[in-house]
Amino acid sequence: NAGVMQNPRHLVRRRGQEARLRCSPMKGHSHVYWYRQLPEEGLKFMVYLQKENIIDESGMPKERFSAEFPKEGPSILRIQQVVRGDSAAYFCASSPMIGSYGYTFGSGTRLTVV
């Protein structure tokens, strides 16, 4: 049973381009969380999704960022018109049920904006 799969592992984008980060949860997990880790900081919650629903997006920047978790396929975190400040490691985690806190993280996508 594969763990949480994130791709790509590394992504380089020029300022103004779009970045798409993918997360495939563990088999049987229908809850997905996205976190961002800026350099020298801890992980910051961005968004919590269930299949086809955004449950809590309180940590998402108001502009340029969006997330989805369709009925079929991976969860996608989309960043439009990237800026240098978006450079960070983006981690996805999944859990089998609500209220499950020791959830499993993927290895992350390291986004570099040049």
Place this chain on the structure above:
Amino acid sequence: DQQVKQNSPSLSVQEGRISILNCDYTNSMFDYFLWYKKYPAEGPTFLISISSIKDKNEDGRFTVFLNKSAKHLSLHIVPSQPGDSAVYFCAASVKGGGTSYGKLTFGQGTILTVHP
């Protein structure tokens, strides 16, 4: 607004000795606490957790202590091993429900180095 703080950026310990990592929080609504371990280029791995109804939880070499009145928790690793060298994050949550369910607030992390 840093609600979970790990004031020691790094800790160096000799193999076989005890490692004590500390964490303070400010939000009195937090009622569930976790420790994660992270190696470079990997995602965090869940280690141990504790509910606010307890003051201690033990799992093998790892013990977490919670002092609610001081809003302080600590992770003890005994005995420390070189393979424990990693970044350790504490995290907190309001487990009481609502749309915050499952959302974690992390500290900045402490780099633990265990010397052979």
